[in-house]
Amino acid sequence: MPILGCQNKSPAEQSAASQPTASAAAPAPGAKDKKQRGLLIDRSAxxxxxxxxxxxxxxxxxxxxxxxxxxxxxxxxxxxxxxxxxxxxxxxxxxxxxxxxxxxxxxxxxxxxxxxxxxxxxxxxxxxxxxxxxxxxxxxxxxxxxxxxxxxxxxxxxxxxxxxxxxxxxxxxxxxxxxxxxxxLVQGLVPPRTYDKALLTKRIEEGKNYLMRVFDAERNGVHKYYYAQADRFEPELHTIYTASTGLTLIKLNAYNGDKGLLDKAKSAAEFMLSMQSHNEADHTAGAFFYTFDLQRKQPERKLVVGTASKTIFTLLELHGLTKDKKYLDAATLSADWLISMQRPDGSVRSYLTNKGGERWMVSKKESMLYTGQVLSALSRVHRATGNVKYLNAAAQTAGYLAGKVTNGGCWLGDEYRKPNPISSSWVILSMLDFVKATADEKFEGLVLRCAGELLGKQRKKPEDIYRHGRWQGSLSSSGTGWLAEVYSELYLYCKEKGKGDCDKYKDAVVRAIRQIMQYTYTPESSFMLKNPEAASGGVFWSVMDRYVRTDAVCHAMNAYLNMLPHLGEGSLIDIPERSLAERMALASDVVPPRDDDDERDEQDDPEEPSKNKADDAAEDPVEKANTPKP
Incomplete structure (x- = not known):
């Protein structure tokens, strides 16, 4: 059944009350007698x-x-x-x-x-x-x-x-x-049943062009959301998504040698650096403000460890390319702040907030995403500097995560989410970063074990074109893109180290790429948009939510770029369609069931642990204490 334009408001759109709302979406054909993935259709409208x-x-x-x-x-x-x-x-x-x-x-x-x-x-x-x-x-x-x-x-x-x-x-x-x-048309999607390197190359070009459009012309920061049906961005710039976009542009520069892409990544870094705190008096020096409000012309007073971690990723890459010390200095200052956010057991405090008072408030809740991101960042800073301080801090958190796996297995959740593939995959990637910094065989064994278990949760049913290639518990394009990126990194590591059976990782990414393509705005799929050219190359969030999130594009592009040199010629995947008589059940006098989703897209976010009001409200109880010192 086509699900056309049933677009919910994202958290950012909910908060942007002074902005015009997205254009009213048309009701989904065939939807008036039922719920769509747990969301009630507005019957009066x-x-x-x-x-x-x-x-x-x-x-x-x-x-x-x-x-x-x-x-x-x-x-x-x-x-x-x-x-x-x-x-x-x-x-x-x-x-x-x-x-x-x-x-x-x-x-x-x-x-x-x-x-x-x-x-x-x-x-x-x-x-x-x-x-x-x-x-x-x-x-x-x-x-x-x-x-x-x-x-x-x-x-x-x-x-x-x-x-x-x-x-x-x-x-x-x-x-x-x-x-x-x-x-x-399946669930409002145009599913590709085959693709090759030529089509993948075309999607890379379209994705590059989309990412160049998400920058704010004045400040060179990046928007998180593009509301495609309303043809507008949200009135905020996000440090973490600027960092992610910059990192993808660096990968694109390595792919095609376009110096303009590297220059744009440097411009993005200037926005990132402008968002870094240097206030030593309140012990926030090194942290990065989460967003910049374009209406109030000031940063939001929220400092998130995930924002710092992923910004470090990009700063280190820029330092490696340019040898400009300012990038390394900013990365190490941020790593020092991350160490201050560690608890003695290696777990990590998620963020600080300040609503205008003298004291910052510290979040109590634990996120596997943020803990993994911190481990990755500290491991990468150690590799870039050789400073044992960062290795020791990374080892503390690596040991904490290893204990989680040893005691609870590889299918992990936290105080924000029940066990899910996104939290689990961040543990895998972060421990892989630690392995790259230490060559620790024990942790390598945990990485490969958990990667194998999570691989078993990818849907591999070609007859179900809508779900084929995504992971159990991951319904958004960003989630699938992130998992594709993780497995592309695993494949590259596997090949580099001469491990056996590396193709299982490549095959998983090939399946995931097809899944991502059916959520990508193309001339075929943009019939509901007033400005298809602006959305071209954007990867929309889900069947029900047709906005584009920048990280969904970045994750997809990173997976594409990692895998492209390792793919063969000819068709990479071919999924035949059932016969007309079988699909339409012409010989049956019973109406066949509709192919509706049997899962809820509750918390499928590879960048942040919470994206709905209920979770945000649960974060309110915080420790009203001074920020711990580095």
Whole structure:
């Protein structure tokens, strides 16, 4: 079933009350009688929308021609999926043109009546909806097409320039019109069933162009959210996402040698450095402010260990390339602050907040993400400096995480999340960084053990094109992209060290890349957007949430760039589609179940441990004490 534009507000959008909200989303075809992934459809808005089209249909249907349906003399005895979709789109377009007769070559027989729904989109707006039902598919489609024309104004050119979505909800079939053809549509996604290095290279170019657009022109910081359906960014710049974007631009520079990309990464670093605290009096020196509010023209007084850690990643890469000492100095100062946020057992305090008083408040809750990010940062700083202070601090946290794995296994959660693949993968990557700093075989064994266990949670069911390639408990594109990035790093390490069975990691990434591609805005999938060019290359969050988060693009790009040199020629994956009769259950008198999600996307964020109001509220109890000194 196509799920079209059911876009919830993200936390950032919820808080930006003074900003215009995203344009009202059209209700999902076939969604009015049910919940969509646990989220209730706004019934009042949907009824008003239906009434709007109903009135237009009543007013205009009489002037829409009712063509006679003719069958060709030599009808096709059997249709493949592509031919079927193309002919469905062709018939609807024939009817919309208003001739006296139309030819329908759709000789399908079903034990159930056909119900057809035709939607039309133009300039990102839904302009029409029509519905028809009959024992004949041709008649049902004609009825739906005529109603859609009437809903759009009743003229022969009313649907000109629009994109059509055609749904057969009782036969599990949805079709998206693109350049005169009919494309497979699953849960509102256009799933690629095959791809090769050429397509991956194209996605890299599109992703690069998207990332260059997320920078603020004045400050060179990066936005976290692009609300594609409203065509706007949120009014904040984020240090951590600026760092992530800068790191990806450095990878792109290594890939194509474009000096402009490195220069842009340096500009991003200037924003990052401007967000670093140098206040030794309150012991926050080295930390990075989380966001810069473009409306108030000042940073948010929140200092997060994850922001510092991922900023360190980028600063170290820039120092390695440029040998400019300011990057290393900022990274080591930040690493000193991270040490001050460690507890004696090696766990990590997540963040500090200050609402305007003299004292900073320290978060009590523990996050595996942040703990892992700190371990990675300290390990990388030691490798860059050789300073044993950072190695000792890293060893403290590595031992803490190893104890977690030894006592509880590799499937990990924390005080923010139940066990999930994102927390688990951060433990894997952070211990891998520690192994790179120490060559510790014990920790290498834990990394490989946990990587193998988590690999078993990737969905490997090609017949389920919607879910194939993602991990159990990870529903967002950012989560899949992050896991692809982690496994691409594991593959590179495995090959470098001459380990056996490295291809299992590569195969996991190949599957994940296909999954990410179906969440990427392309000309085919941007029919709901008013500005498709601005969204091109963006990886939207999920079926229900069509905004682009910058980290989703960065994770995808990092995985693409890591793997591209190691992929073979020809098709990298081929997933055949079931036959038309099987998919539509034509021989059954029972309506097949819809392919709705059986999981909730509760906390699927590879950068931060919490993204909903309930979790944010749970962070309020804090220790009102001075920040511990380094």
């Amino acid at each position: 949907e009824k008003a929308d239906a009434a709007r089209f109903e009135d237009k249909i009543k007013a205009n249907i009489a002037k829409v021609p009712d063509p006679k349906i003719e069958s060709p003399q030599n009808q096709s005895p059997d249709l493949d999926n592509a031919a079927f979709r193309g002919r469905v789109v062709g018939l609807v377009r024939q009817v919309a043109a208003g001739p006296e007769k139309v030819e329908c070559d759709l000789p399908l027989q079903s034990k159930r009546p056909f119900r057809a729904v035709v939607w039309a989109y133009k300039g990102g707006e839904q302009i029409a909806r029509g519905e028809g039902s009959d024992g004949s598919l041709c008649v049902a489609l004609k009825g739906a097409a005529r109603q859609a024309v009437a809903a759009a104004g009743g003229e022969r050119d009313s649907l000109a320039g629009s994109r059509l979505v055609i749904d057969l909800p009782d036969h599990n079939e949805s079709i998206l019109e693109f350049e005169g053809k009919g494309l497979e």
